[in-house]
Amino acid sequence: MRRRFEADQDSNAVAKSLAAPSSSKQSRLRLRRQAVPDDADDSEIPRRYFSGTPLGHLNNFIRFSAVDGPGNRFVLFLQGCNFDCIGCHNPYTISTCNDCGVCVGPCPEAALHLEGGRVRANRHLCTDCDVCIEVCPENSTPLAAYVSVEEIVAEIRQVAPFISGVTVSGGEATMQPEFVAALFTEIKTDPELRRLTTFVDSNGSAPRRVWDLLLPVMDAAMIDLKAFDPSTHFALTGVDNEAVLESIVYLAERRRLYEVRLLVMPGHNDETATIDMTVDWLRSVDPAMRVKIIGFRHHGVRPAGLSVREPDSTETIAIGDRFRAAGFADVVVV
């Protein structure tokens, strides 16, 4: 007697076609590389194809989240982002570690060391004190690791009875589309896991060909719209927003847009005129879309972000009300 998030027909149909009971591994390979003959058995397939399953560069995962999509969800935070938002509350996920080794000495638990030119972290010794993040000249972290789809699926399987689905966030999930697609494919072809919905939480910067890679196995995306106005967007994120607006339209047309998120940063994107334009444009895309209004919080942000004040709840509630007054039925203010 369980409800399910209603996945699009396409996703379900593709998931069904991916499920080949006798040799699921072969059918996945067939999807990616046509060079493998249909009647080849496992032993004949050269090893490089197996090692062709991409690894993911992962900052962290959490088993239970109530804030990353519908229901309780398993959430992956990938390392690396192509935006540089002043309001980012996990800025150490933006850059990738360059193995400079500056963090190794300062670690109070001696959990870091340099080996073969790479910084290695012993997760068991780590106490999450964040000293390495604080001293990192690149604003990155030495704790991001490369993980395989198998490792992640094993973690998901443990908590499967408790979750509605899996969300990939970050960092920026769409910068590692092959890994995300491979992970989602594994989920959608596994008899125990295929009921889980697969979501991506994204800044919307991905071009169509990246969404096309994900759409067959992704139930929906949640897109952050930092600002509708291009110059405000640039000031807040360091990049233009044209791709973001296109992503919203592209996903909404395919009914794969779960929600648009608006991070309210007072003095930047909260002026009445700005909100009205945002309301009008989103309504023109889909008046039934779900909108989440998030009040900016200082927790974890860098100095540039601290100069922006936190809105109080009356302000975010008022913005939510503007959306409702414009006819949006599904508005959440957090």
Added chain:
Amino acid sequence: MQIDELRTRVRQIVEDPTLSFHLRRHYLAYAAEEALPYPELSPDTAEALNKRIICDLLEGPAPYRARYILPNYAKALANGSEFLELDPPETFDDALNFLLILYVNVPSITGYTVYLGDLDRLLTPFIDDVSDDHLYAALRRFWIALDRMLPDAFVHTNIGPEDGRVARAILQIDRELLQVVPNITLKVDPDATPDELIEEAVHTVFETGKPHFVNDPLMIRDLGPEYGVVSCYNSLRVGGGAHTLVRLNLKEVALVHSGDLDSFFAETLPRYSEMNAELIEARIKYLVEEAKFFEHDFLAAEGIIELDRFSAMYGVYGLAEAVNVLMANDGKAGRYGHDDEANQLSYRIIREIADFVANRPMPYCEGNGGRCLLHSQAGIDIDVDVSVGTRIPIGDEPEMFEHIACVAPHHDLFGAGVSDIFHVEETVRSNPAAMVDIIRGAFSEGMRDFTFNLDSNGFIRITGYLVRKSDLEDFDTAGARHGSATFAAGAMKNAPVTGRTIKRVVSREHRPSGTPQK
């Protein structure tokens, strides 16, 4: 007890400014009971009782009524009651009236009935011609009457596992009235209970900390299809109940043990397990053979309760401390809830006790094949530094998933009840579906009974019962209307239960003795 001591006790009660009339009379009855000698026990058992290694929850030396009674309300509604001069009701309003009258005539350890019946199942046959407005208004009136006439948080009703108008109305009314009474349990059957009903219950949890969620198939496996969850989270057969509840303090058993782990299991644990059983047996025999409760109470005479549906509850608590002490004695650093070896030790301890209880014959316990039922006891307000039942100590809990993984194996063995409380962040308010997921996941992992606590509502879940934060504020000078608030106030004094940061609620159960805490 000497007459002077009795007089002093009585005078304290008579002159206590914080007691309502009913509570005063309740405590005077305890004082009178304590004038009698305790039922006869072997010297070792009497000594263990004195040292509180085994504990009778201060039930009183002369049990004159069963501790927990679960009247078969369906039978009473069908047949009426001769003693109460009531015909079987035919309308919805008559049924509510009938139940209220019957409730105030049901004894229990608290003085107020601990079981109101599975209200949705009881009332649904009467509501075919009843409009939604009438249903809502009448149930709301009924709900207010329950809280004002039975002012005790251990008064408990069950709903579910099927969805229905009555269950929905109850969950809505409870959210609106924000009363301590009644305590509520939603029975959940994974196949029969829809997400919508669970989510409706989650909304009520956000406001009041109720209901508990209970694993219906697991309960039916152990108690049969007619069972009720009563008082805090005690599960027993309908038409029956528990004569008494006596608990084994596993922490104390581990502390008095000298020797290795093998001798603990070979000698110490069995010895104290038997003492706990001996105490239970003595109390049952007094109740049935001396006080002859079942021979004079009208509920038994009319078949609304039946002696051979009764059992007794064999309680355990302080498991966490016992495990940690035994591990330390063995030179190991692992802690219960955090270390696999410690957890395995905890399962072994409980399995040993469960096996003992399953093999130890007990008189007048035909409700469970002549045996006690195992119960993970919730603590009472005088407990200090000892954990509830089989729970992980407050403040020491791991993340939700690890927490459930640790305690779920215990839930399987406790037919008479076990429960865990999970403290959740405010963010779930905007995502109740996440709670539904967690509830379903917990049941699939074998949890029997659990509930949730949030900081932001006006309630504190002490163990399985609630108290309003506002009721505790003036308690010392003005008392409170609910009898259970007395115990909550005591519990609050013995351990801080502040709630700003994510913190588990202190889990202490009520202290039924009439002796005022001065």
